[in-house]
Amino acid sequence: MKRRDFLKKGLGAGIMAGALLKVGGVGSVAKGSPAASDSTFDLVAVMGGEPVPMFDKAIAAMGGLGRFVKKGQSVLVKPNIGWDTAPELGGDTNPQLVAHIVKQCLQLGVKEVYVFDNTCDNWSRCYANSGIEDAVKGAGGKVVPANTENYFKPVSIPNGKRLKEAKVHELVLSCDVFINVPILKHHSSTKVTISMKNLMGIVWDRRYWHKNDLHQCIADFVTWRKPDLNVVDAYRVITRNGPRGVSQADVVMKKSLLMSTDIVAADAAAAKIFGVEPGEVPHIKIAHEMGVGNMNLDELNIERIRM
Amino acid sequence: MLKRLSLRNLRRIFAVAYLALFTFVFIDFSETFSSGFINGLLYLQFIPSLLKFLKVGGLIATGFIVVLLLTFLFGRAYCSFLCPLGILQDIMARIRAKRPRYKYLKSWNIVRYAILAIVVIITLMGSLFLLYMLDPYSIAGRIFSDFVRPAYYGVNNFFVMILGFFNSYALHHIDFKPIPWQGMAITGALLAVIGFMAWKWGRLYCNTICPVGTFLSLISRYSLFRLKIDENSCISCNRCVRDCKAGCINLKDKSIDFSRCVACYNCMDSCREGSISYQWAFGRKGSDVAEETDPTRRSFVTTFTGMLIGLAALGRADKLFAQRRIRNRGANQGAQVSAAGSKPNRRSAPITPPGSYNHDDYRNTCTACHLCVTACPSHVLQPSFNELGIFSIMQPHMDFRSGFCNYECTRCGEICPTGAIRLLDLETKKRTQIGKVVFHRGNCIVRVDRTECGACSEHCPTKAVQMVPWQGLLIPEVNPEICIGCGACEHACPTEPYKAIYVNGNPVHQVAKMHESIGDRPEESELDDFPF
Numbered sequence: 001m002k003r004r005d006f007l008k009k010g011l012g013a014g015i016m017a018g019a020l021l022k023v024g025g026v027g028s029v030a031k032g033s034p035a036a037s038d039s040t041f042d043l044v045a046v047m048g049g050e051p052v053p054m055f056d057k058a059i060a061a062m063g064g065l066g067r068f069v070k071k072g073q074s075v076l077v078k079p080n081i082g083w084d085t086a087p088e089l090g091g092d093t094n095p096q097l098v099a100h101i102v103k104q105c106l107q108l109g110v111k112e113v114y115v116f117d118n119t120c121d122n123w124s125r126c127y128a129n130s131g132i133e134d135a136v137k138g139a140g141g142k143v144v145p146a147n148t149e150n151y152f153k154p155v156s157i158p159n160g161k162r163l164k165e166a167k168v169h170e171l172v173l174s175c176d177v178f179i180n181v182p183i184l185k186h187h188s189s190t191k192v193t194i195s196m197k198n199l200m201g202i203v204w205d206r207r208y209w210h211k212n213d214l215h216q217c218i219a220d221f222v223t224w225r226k227p228d229l230n231v232v233d234a235y236r237v238i239t240r241n242g243p244r245g246v247s248q249a250d251v252v253m254k255k256s257l258l259m260s261t262d263i264v265a266a267d268a269a270a271a272k273i274f275g276v277e278p279g280e281v282p283h284i285k286i287a288h289e290m291g292v293g294n295m296n297l298d299e300l301n302i303e304r305i306r307m
Numbered sequence: 308m309l310k311r312l313s314l315r316n317l318r319r320i321f322a323v324a325y326l327a328l329f330t331f332v333f334i335d336f337s338e339t340f341s342s343g344f345i346n347g348l349l350y351l352q353f354i355p356s357l358l359k360f361l362k363v364g365g366l367i368a369t370g371f372i373v374v375l376l377l378t379f380l381f382g383r384a385y386c387s388f389l390c391p392l393g394i395l396q397d398i399m400a401r402i403r404a405k406r407p408r409y410k411y412l413k414s415w416n417i418v419r420y421a422i423l424a425i426v427v428i429i430t431l432m433g434s435l436f437l438l439y440m441l442d443p444y445s446i447a448g449r450i451f452s453d454f455v456r457p458a459y460y461g462v463n464n465f466f467v468m469i470l471g472f473f474n475s476y477a478l479h480h481i482d483f484k485p486i487p488w489q490g491m492a493i494t495g496a497l498l499a500v501i502g503f504m505a506w507k508w509g510r511l512y513c514n515t516i517c518p519v520g521t522f523l524s525l526i527s528r529y530s531l532f533r534l535k536i537d538e539n540s541c542i543s544c545n546r547c548v549r550d551c552k553a554g555c556i557n558l559k560d561k562s563i564d565f566s567r568c569v570a571c572y573n574c575m576d577s578c579r580e581g582s583i584s585y586q587w588a589f590g591r592k593g594s595d596v597a598e599e600t601d602p603t604r605r606s607f608v609t610t611f612t613g614m615l616i617g618l619a620a621l622g623r624a625d626k627l628f629a630q631r632r633i634r635n636r637g638a639n640q641g642a643q644v645s646a647a648g649s650k651p652n653r654r655s656a657p658i659t660p661p662g663s664y665n666h667d668d669y670r671n672t673c674t675a676c677h678l679c680v681t682a683c684p685s686h687v688l689q690p691s692f693n694e695l696g697i698f699s700i701m702q703p704h705m706d707f708r709s710g711f712c713n714y715e716c717t718r719c720g721e722i723c724p725t726g727a728i729r730l731l732d733l734e735t736k737k738r739t740q741i742g743k744v745v746f747h748r749g750n751c752i753v754r755v756d757r758t759e760c761g762a763c764s765e766h767c768p769t770k771a772v773q774m775v776p777w778q779g780l781l782i783p784e785v786n787p788e789i790c791i792g793c794g795a796c797e798h799a800c801p802t803e804p805y806k807a808i809y810v811n812g813n814p815v816h817q818v819a820k821m822h823e824s825i826g827d828r829p830e831e832s833e834l835d836d837f838p839f
Contacts, residue, residue, distance in 0.1 A: 045837055045839075084716075085715075088829075120765070120799075121713055122710075124337075124338075124684060125684060125713060125715065125716065142476060144476045145476060147479060147480070148480045148481065148482045150467075150482075160641060161641065162641035163641055164640040164641045165640075187765065188774040188781070189761020189762070189765060189774050190759065207762070210760045210801040211645065211647070211752055211756075211802070212643060212758070213756075213758040214759045215758075216758075236829060241770045241822075244765070244767070244768060246770050246824075247825045247826055247827065248826055248829050249827075249828070249829070250824075252832050253829050253831055254832045254834060255832065256834075269839055272838040272839045273834065273837075302839065304837050306836075
């Protein structure tokens with residue numbers, strides 16, 4: 001590991017990209033993405049369709065995927081692949097939705113699209129049985145391992161209160177665009193898991209978070225890096241026994257999708273769909289108070305689409 | 308080397324190919340081969356097949372009968388064609404500039420039959436310890452799984468690093484979970500001793516210590532076809548003796564001690580007169596070799612066996628089932644000093660994998676070949692030190708420090724060749740309770756630090772661990788009845804050195820109750836418009 005680090009430093013490129021990101025701090029370094037004011041909507045919510053058509057409606061309302069990804073860039077699509085469960089159980093992001101996003105990016109002429117998650121269950125079985133590995137490969141994306149500490153590089157989080165440093169997957173550091181594709185689920189300890197909680201899958205040592213005020217750490221981490229786009233899969237929603245689910249009886253067909261560049265707004269809207277007030281989810285509230293984003297949905301310009 | 312397709316050359320080609328496959332199966336981390344292939348590959352391994360036959364039965368466990376028949380027909384072909392430790396010895400003996408030159412060795416019949424008798428008696432008395440210490444299949448498995456596997460991981464990780472320079476993720480990095488050094492020391496010592504014996508005396512281990520070799524020799528003594536020297540054409544040139552790694556050719560009376568012959572067929576190829584061939588055993592009188600013993604050699608063997616037992620007993624049995632864990636983490640400025648996890652606790656019993664039914668059965672059927680240790684995708688099956696008892700050293704147990712049992716996985720039961728871990732269908736496995744959860748509130752982050760955690764409940768596949776309201780927070784509540792003991796909660800629990808939640812093994816596995824609300828259909832949403 002150390003030798004690899006050393007050689008990599010020697011060769012330069014990857015680490016330089018990481019350093020740039022660090023200096024950039026909060027916010028995106030996606031080069032050339034236009035200012036947010038180009039889109040009139042802070043949040044797009046779609047209901048009543050299948051995941052892929054709902055995404056198409058939402059991204060069109062957001063001004064098209066071309067706003068976020070450019071030709072020649074490298075893109076990271078981060079679904080939730082945390083559990084070795086079948087797609088019907090709603091434990092992992094819808095595989096067709098993930099593959100569709102990968103495909104749309106590739107059609108815009110991006111260099112590479114990577115997909116990974118630091119899973120909870122055995123990683124290779126999560127990748128396979130969630131259906132995501134096959135779907136993404138079929139779409140032309142690259143499914144990448146995140147199973148050992150070797151893939152994770154230390155970063156510092158200057159604006160974090162409890163989380164001051166974390167080890168982050170090297171692709172988060174090297175990719176130009178970061179698209180976060182969580183699935184909305186009940187969570188036994190954080191009430192819900194949506195976009196912010198999904199970022200626990202790009203870091204290595206989650207035990208530290210659990211030991212040091214979980215909600216605060218979740219909010220702290222987002223001060224380091226906000227995804228360029230959040231696409232919340234709220235089609236099959238585990239409403240109890242989450243985040244893994246025991247059987248399909250735990251799933252409610254909410255048939256919704258949310259999209260926003262504001263990770264707090266996306267989580268606030270998804271929490272409402274789930275049936276909980278955003279202010280009752282500590283990490284959403286903390287992130288709002290830390291100025292990461294806005295959880296007050298009535299202050300936002302929301303596009304609502306029924307299908 | 309392979310000038311013609313003689314029996315010897317056939318044997319060489321077969322043995323090298325077999326050992327290559329065998330080795331790969333014991334070091335592979337990618338589930339390259341199906342469990343059916345692995346079962347086929349190990350079908351003829353004598354001890355595992357015998358144990359499986361006794362414990363489980365069925366067609367799949369008839370391999371040892373095939374070996375017995377083969378031995379009765381042609382002698383100990385198992386030892387040269389199939390025994391992984393035998394083939395390994397042949398290879399180790401060749402690591403030198405010149406070809407080895409062997410001499411006729413007197414047989415140590417009293418020693419080897421005494422060892423076999425002791426092994427059989429101890430096994431019948433209910434301890435597999437001596438058998439799995441000496442069984443060549445299991446020793447070879449441990450050599451590959453414990454020593455070759457980490458080296459293979461290292462080579463893999465080196466290529467991962469190289470590919471990393473080209474931004475390729477074609478291979479993936481893998482961590483080797485450290486295994487108890489006491490077990491490695493035993494395997495290492497065995498490897499050194501057996502390697503030295505092979506280098507110096509050929510197949511001496513097989514003809515003196517190995518219980519399988521000795522047992523088969525009882526049959527090969529009466530084989531229908533045996534290698535014999537034609538006294539008329541033999542010119543006593545000594546070439547065959549020089550090539551005989553079993554040291555069983557006595558030129559004085561031109562006889563071959565076929566009970567010690569490992570059927571390598573070196574002698575047939577080395578004989579320029581064509582005097583050695585398989586012959587119907589009862590056509591002519593075969594001469595038996597005088598059975599003598601040599602006190603110095605005998606003492607070597609007893610010392611060696613004593614050393615094995617001594618090594619095994621080296622460790623002390625304190626902190627027997629404590630699940631203490633200390634890890635050094637990089638200091639994170641936001642980290643707080645917490646008392647969570649400071650209260651000692653220990654499990655009442657160790658945990659064995661689903662399909663092992665009960666601990667006694669498991670201890671008496673597992674030969675610690677470590678195939679499951681290699682194959683377990685979650686790396687939760689790890690060689691034990693004294694968790695299962697010191698005379699079960701190296702038999703794998705469920706080590707929740709290194710992983711937890713993947714809910715949807717039955718790999719260990721699919722591949723276990725001895726029947727120690729029997730194959731359960733997935734639905735049965737998901738209900739098999741190998742242990743029960745215990746919540747130690749005094750160590751819990753939520754209780755001690757008053758912050759949310761819930762890592763245990765998050766990971767629980769049956770929701771035997773639920774988070775319930777407690778002083779404005781959520782704290783774990785356990786329901787051992789629906790717990791299956793997979794260890795996900797214990798593995799995920801972040802407290803150190805003691806966990807706030809852990810699993811007590813069930814000495815006899817039980818059936819877990821089902822979660823009360825199970826269904827195979829999702830609910831329709833009552834939401835007909837956006838709630839914002």
